[in-house]
Amino acid sequence: xxxxxxAFSPDGAHLASGNFDGNMYLWDIQGIxxxxxLSQEATEVTAMALSRDCSQLACGFWDGTVELWEISPTKxxxxxxxxxxxxxxxxxxxxxGRLFASGTYDGTIKLWNAGDGSLHGTIIAASDWIHKLTFxxxxxxxxxxxxxxxxxxxxxxxxxxCNFDGFESEPWSHLQFSxxxxxxxxxxxxxxxxxxxxxxxxIADLRCGSWPRFVLFSDDGSRIASLSRDCGLALCNxxxxxxxxxxxxxxxxxxxxxxxxxxxxxxGFDKVTLWSENRDHLAKTEVLELQRIWSMTFSVDxxxxxxxxxxxxxxxxxxxxxxxxxxxxxNVPVQxAFSPDCxxxxxxxxxGNLHLWDMRGIDASSxxxxxATGVTAMALSRDCSRLACGFWDGTVELWETSPTKxxIASxxxxxRVSAVGxxxxGRLFASGSDNGTIIMWNAGDGSLHGTLISYGGLRAxxxxxxxxxxxxxxxxxxxxxxxRSLIHTLK
Numbered sequence: 001x002x003x004x005x006x007a008f009s010p011d012g013a014h015l016a017s018g019n020f021d022g023n024m025y026l027w028d029i030q031g032i033x034x035x036x037x038l039s040q041e042a043t044e045v046t047a048m049a050l051s052r053d054c055s056q057l058a059c060g061f062w063d064g065t066v067e068l069w070e071i072s073p074t075k076x077x078x079x080x081x082x083x084x085x086x087x088x089x090x091x092x093x094x095x096x097g098r099l100f101a102s103g104t105y106d107g108t109i110k111l112w113n114a115g116d117g118s119l120h121g122t123i124i125a126a127s128d129w130i131h132k133l134t135f136x137x138x139x140x141x142x143x144x145x146x147x148x149x150x151x152x153x154x155x156x157x158x159x160x161x162c163n164f165d166g167f168e169s170e171p172w173s174h175l176q177f178s179x180x181x182x183x184x185x186x187x188x189x190x191x192x193x194x195x196x197x198x199x200x201x202x203i204a205d206l207r208c209g210s211w212p213r214f215v216l217f218s219d220d221g222s223r224i225a226s227l228s229r230d231c232g233l234a235l236c237n238x239x240x241x242x243x244x245x246x247x248x249x250x251x252x253x254x255x256x257x258x259x260x261x262x263x264x265x266x267x268g269f270d271k272v273t274l275w276s277e278n279r280d281h282l283a284k285t286e287v288l289e290l291q292r293i294w295s296m297t298f299s300v301d302x303x304x305x306x307x308x309x310x311x312x313x314x315x316x317x318x319x320x321x322x323x324x325x326x327x328x329x330x331n332v333p334v335q336x337a338f339s340p341d342c343x344x345x346x347x348x349x350x351x352g353n354l355h356l357w358d359m360r361g362i363d364a365s366s367x368x369x370x371x372a373t374g375v376t377a378m379a380l381s382r383d384c385s386r387l388a389c390g391f392w393d394g395t396v397e398l399w400e401t402s403p404t405k406x407x408i409a410s411x412x413x414x415x416r417v418s419a420v421g422x423x424x425x426g427r428l429f430a431s432g433s434d435n436g437t438i439i440m441w442n443a444g445d446g447s448l449h450g451t452l453i454s455y456g457g458l459r460a461x462x463x464x465x466x467x468x469x470x471x472x473x474x475x476x477x478x479x480x481x482x483x484r485s486l487i488h489t490l491k
Contacts, residue, residue, distance in 0.1 A: 047091045049100065056114055058100045060088025066102045066110070068117040090133040099155055101141055103133035109143060111155055121158035131167075132175035140198070144175040144186060152200055162200040166193050174213075178221035183238045185215050185224060192226060194241045204241020207231060214255040219300065223261025227252050233266055233275065235282060245282035247275065256296040256304065263318060265304055267293045270414070272306055274318065286321065287448050289439060290314065291414045295347075299338040299359075305345055307333030311394075313347065313357070314412060321447060322410040323395070327357050377419050381426040386443050388429045390417025396431045396439070398446040409446020413439060419470075421461040428481070430468060432458040438470055440481070450484050 047060035057069040064086055086105035093100045099120055103109045107128050111120040128146040135141055140161065141153045146169045152161040166188050167173065173187040177197050184197040191208030192215045195201060206224070208215070209231035216225050223244070226234050232248040233255075251268030258264070264275040264282070272288040292309035299305070303324070306314040313327035313336070331349035338345055338359075347355045377390035380401075386408075387399040394415050398408045415433040422429040428449060432438045436456040440449040457473035467487070468479040476490035 047088050047102075049091045049093050051093045051097045051100075051114065056093075056097070056100075058091045058093065058102070058112075058114075060091045060102050062087045064088060064104065066091070066112070068100070068112065068114065086129070089130055092133055092135050094135045094155060099135075101133060101135065101155070103130035103143060105129040107145060109133065109141065109153075111141070111158060123153055123158050123160075128169075131169065131173060134175075134177055142175075142177065142184065142197070144173075145169070150175070150184070150186060150195075150200075164195070164200055164202075174215055176215065176217060178217040178224075178238065179219050180221035182221055183217065183224070185217070187213070191228070191231070194224065194236075194238065203238075204236070206234070206236060206241065208234070214252075216255060216257045218257050218261030219259040220261065223257065225255060225257045225261070225264055227255040227266060233264065233282065235261070235264060235275075235277065244277055245280065247282050247284075254293060254296050256298050258298045258302055258318075259300045263298065263302065265296050265298070267296055267306070269293060272296065272304075272316075274304075286318075287451070288316065288411065289414050289437065289451065290412060295333050295336045297336045297338060299342045301342055303338075303342075303359075305336050305338070307336050307347060309333075311412075311414075313345070320409075321445065322407070323412055324410070326393075326412075329355065377417050377431070379420045379422055379429065381422045381429070381443060382424060383426060386422065386426065386429070388420040388422065388431065388441075388443075390420050390431055392416050394433065396420070396441070398429070398441065398443065409441075411439075411441075411446070411448075413437065418458050419461040421463050423463040423465060423481075425465055428463065430461050430463060432461050432470060434458060436472070438468070438479075440468075440484075452479055452484060454479075 044062040045059055046062055049058050059067045066088060088102050088104050090103045098114055099111055100114050101109055101111050107130060109123040113120050131144045131146060133143045141155045144150045144167050148167045148169050149163050149165055150167050151163040154161055168187040168189055175186045177184050182197050184195045185192045190205060192206040194203045194206055206226050208226045209228040214227040221238060224236050224238050229252045233250045234246040235244040236242060237244055251266050254267040256265040262277055266273050270291050272290060273284060274286040275282045276285050290308055293306060294309060295307035297305050302318045304316045304318055309332050312329045314323055315325045317324050333347045334350055336347045343360050345357045345359055374392045375389055376392050379388050385402045387401050389397045394413045396413050396417055397410045400406050400408050413431060413433050415435045417431050418434050419432040426443055428440055429443050430438055430440045436454040436458055438452040438454055442449050454470045454477050455472045458470060460471040462469045466481055468481055470477050478487040480487055
């Protein structure tokens, strides 16, 4: 059956999944071998979590059963309880591994001793079901309920610390803690509310407008990014909720944030835009032309994984400004996630299938031309110090030929590259594809300079210092390099 719940171990060495048919699987990521099902139950697995040391697995089921499994050194069911009267919507281990919690549709939270699986305590939140449940690093439990309230408890004695209103209880609502546990953001009527994750103190309202609406913390907890259709992109500091920078006119299909919050990525259907914090505003740093983009995520070392339909998972190194690899993926990648140690990338598709890639075999400085398809176009700069290459799969590469032979940059244009050409002064080169897209690049570092949309069936390109000529199957076009506007069409 298709996986409906999955969880990485904190060290990235194991991955657990639960299926609709009740089977639970555990993968040893080191060998990428599928284990036999841990359990074959008659009811659906609805939630699961791995302990930090990967020695235990907690599972919740549709019939209210909670199970604790010992997976190291042996794989055996440690204990099974059916204490809940409703289906288990979430389970989570505490940071020290001594307790785990389960939350249900009837608003009940139970705390369990992870050592022997015995019941530690019960919290009756309300008669409403629990949307989200998580542990804070100092052994506190947080939950968002369908009645619009958020509750914080001390897990050591099940004592309520505080609760507050303002949670927008909808199927698509968000409730997120920063990884450090010091901040909490949740959906509100106007966007998101930012609070202190320890005591619940109000910090700021983040206005994000209407749906679609996204919010993400950086891994270090210092930044929070939001994205919506009518309010655009905003980056705030989490200390006060103060605005770092905002951009109104931006694609709002997908959002990703780097580990320290210094980089943001937004995507529409056919391009990814990278943004960086620059004093009091967000600066656009790069635009990557792709097609059918569905998902994105950053690794800790700033590798951006971009999930596309039909073109696989594109891995982009933001440090070298180049694509480093393409991972095969034949379906729609609806979700991507790097393991905490960056050794693996996991993805799910529209059918619920789980895909896993070993990132350790991918060299971030390697040349993608070793695996690219046939070369379809190439050109040398006038001084022969640069070589531009176009490939059948839409890849464009810039190489330094003198004094050393090295790849400077690699980009994916989206369609077969039919022509490339350098300007006479060697500062720019252009690449054209079959669909009529012409992209101009800086020949020094391979960064994006601009994009022109011509007619399909492009056959040849030529550049002077001020004009670009593009020749198609039936006509030609002249473009100003200064204004990037069409000057004349030749029939």
